[in-house]
Amino acid sequence: xxxxxxxxxxxxxxxxxxxxxxxxxxxxxxxxxxxxxxxxxxxxxxxxxxxxxxxxxxxxxxxxxxxxxxxxxxxxxxxxxxxxxxxxxxxxxxxxxxxxxxxxxxxxxxxxxxxxxxxxxxxxxxxxxxxxxxxxxxxxxxxxxxxxxxxxxxxxxxxxxxxxxxxxxxxxxxxxxxxxxxxxxxxxxxxxxxxxxxxxxxxxxxxxxxxxxxxxxxxxxxxxxxxxxxxxxxxxxxxxxxxxxxxxxxxxxxxxxxxxxxxxxxxxxxx
DNA sequence: GAACAATGACCAA
DNA sequence: TGGTCCTTGTTCC
Numbered sequence: 001x002x003x004x005x006x007x008x009x010x011x012x013x014x015x016x017x018x019x020x021x022x023x024x025x026x027x028x029x030x031x032x033x034x035x036x037x038x039x040x041x042x043x044x045x046x047x048x049x050x051x052x053x054x055x056x057x058x059x060x061x062x063x064x065x066x067x068x069x070x071x072x073x074x075x076x077x078x079x080x081x082x083x084x085x086x087x088x089x090x091x092x093x094x095x096x097x098x099x100x101x102x103x104x105x106x107x108x109x110x111x112x113x114x115x116x117x118x119x120x121x122x123x124x125x126x127x128x129x130x131x132x133x134x135x136x137x138x139x140x141x142x143x144x145x146x147x148x149x150x151x152x153x154x155x156x157x158x159x160x161x162x163x164x165x166x167x168x169x170x171x172x173x174x175x176x177x178x179x180x181x182x183x184x185x186x187x188x189x190x191x192x193x194x195x196x197x198x199x200x201x202x203x204x205x206x207x208x209x210x211x212x213x214x215x216x217x218x219x220x221x222x223x224x225x226x227x228x229x230x231x232x233x234x235x236x237x238x239x240x241x242x243x244x245x246x247x248x249x250x251x252x253x254x255x256x257x258x259x260x261x262x263x264x265x266x267x268x269x270x271x
Numbered sequence: 272g273a274a275c276a277a278t279g280a281c282c283a284a
Numbered sequence: 285t286g287g288t289c290c291t292t293g294t295t296c297c
Contacts, residue, residue, distance in 0.1 A: 003278050052279075072279045073291055089291065105291040107279065156280085163278045210278080238278085259285085260279090 002070035004161020005204030007054045008129045010076055011047040012205075014056055017078065017099050018044045024095045028086035035111050036092060038063055044094075048117075051124050051160025055117060063111035066092075067120065071107030127160040128197040129205065135159075135194035142182035142190060149185060150178035150262055162197065166204075168238045168263045169212035170196050177271035178257070178264050184271075209233040217246045237263040 025039035039058055046057035048065075056066040068074075083100035086093060092103040103109060112120075125141075126133040141158050142149070152158050153167045162170070171178050174193050176185070204210050210233040215221060218234065236246055241254030241263060250267040 006278080069279080071290060072277060074279090075291080091290090107281090107290060154279095165278050167278095261277095 002052060002072075002074060003163035003166055003201075003204070003210070004049075004051055004127060004129055005201045005210065006208070007052050007070070007161070008049045008201075009205045009208050010054055011049040011056075013078065014044065014094075014101070015047045017101065018094055018096065019047075020044070021096060024093075026093050026095075028090040028093060032091050032109050035063075035066070035109070038111060039066065039094075049127075050121055050130065051127050051156050052163070053120055053124065053160075060111070062113065064114045065112050065117050067108060067110050067112045067117065068103065068106055069108035071105070074106035075104050077102045077104070124156055124160040125158040128194065128201045129161055135190065138194070139187065139190050142185060143187070145182035147182055148178060148257075149176060149180050149182055150257055152182045154258075154260070159197075161201065164260055164262075165210050165233075165235065165238045166197065166200065166212075169210070169235055170200065172236045172265060172269060173212060173214075175269055177269045178262055180271050207233075210235065210238075212236060213246065219246075222246065237265055239263065 020043065022041050022043055023039065025036040027033045027036040038060055042058040042060050044056060045059055048055040048057070052069060054068040056068070057064060058066065078099065078101045080099050082097065083093060083095045086102065089104055090102045091106060091109050094101045126135055126138050138158050142152050145152060149171065150167060153162050154164070170193055173196055174189065176189065200212055213234040213236055219225060237252050240252045243252055244250070245252055245265040245268060248265065248267045250265055252263055252265055254261055254263050256262070
């Protein structure tokens with residue numbers, strides 16, 4: 001789940017559920033005990049998200065933000081009403097009388113100062129979901145790089161928030177071979193990719209899932225049986241290795257690149 | 272009950 | 285490039 005859209009959605013959800021009133025904070029698992037104690041009884045007064053980094057702002061002297069990075073399998077679980085006894089390894093639980101949220105398995109969950117937060121922003125690239133960002137800074141890196149577009153899109157210093165699903169899907173939708181070097185990309189191609197990411201990821205925040213298949217290519221529109229899909233959204237190539245491309249029927253390929261699965265259609269995506 | 276996979280990122284060499 | 289960390293759910297004996 002955790003690509004940029006998840007994080008921005010979590011920021012909004014936390015503010016909606018917990019904003020403006022004191023929360024009870026605890027670390028049932030124990031690994032965030034000191035932090036949870038500092039937050040307990042405080043008021044959530046601001047949230048922010050940049051790429052895959054989530055920031056929850058509390059009125060806590062000297063520890064302005066909780067910085068959370070979900071990593072590969074971190075997860076938040078929200079619930080209504082009084083929180084039940086925690087199940088499993090809950091790093092952080094936020095709660096009030098009407099709702100609770102449990103955080104499990106994050107790579108990072110720490111208290112940081114405003115300066116610490118600024119430093120994190122400084123090493124993150126443009127985020128398609130931040131209204132103040134555009135793709136220009138990323139283009140400056142990409143247009144000079146011999147690295148593959150596939151690797152550049154996953155580099156959080158270049159583009160923040162894109163993960164393995166959006167990478168595969170945006171390259172498919174724009175007909176770009178993943179192995180193409182950044183410097184062999186046209187400016188128009190990059191602008192189309194960026195605009196596509198903005199649209200797809202905003203929809204991802206709204207729906208809380210990744211859907212990338214255009215209406216004309218849905219299984220229904222193509223007269224194919226609806227596909228059973230195990231990651232929660234409708235996609236062209238992600239985790240579809242060996243299956244027929246939804247557009248041309250060619251077998252979708254999978255290869256490992258920098259220890260991550262890369263999926264693409266060798267016919268639709270041109271170098 | 273073990274083995275494995277997973278939408279991530281860090282570090283060392 | 286390889287090893288490590290974080291946790292849960294699924295799959296396979």
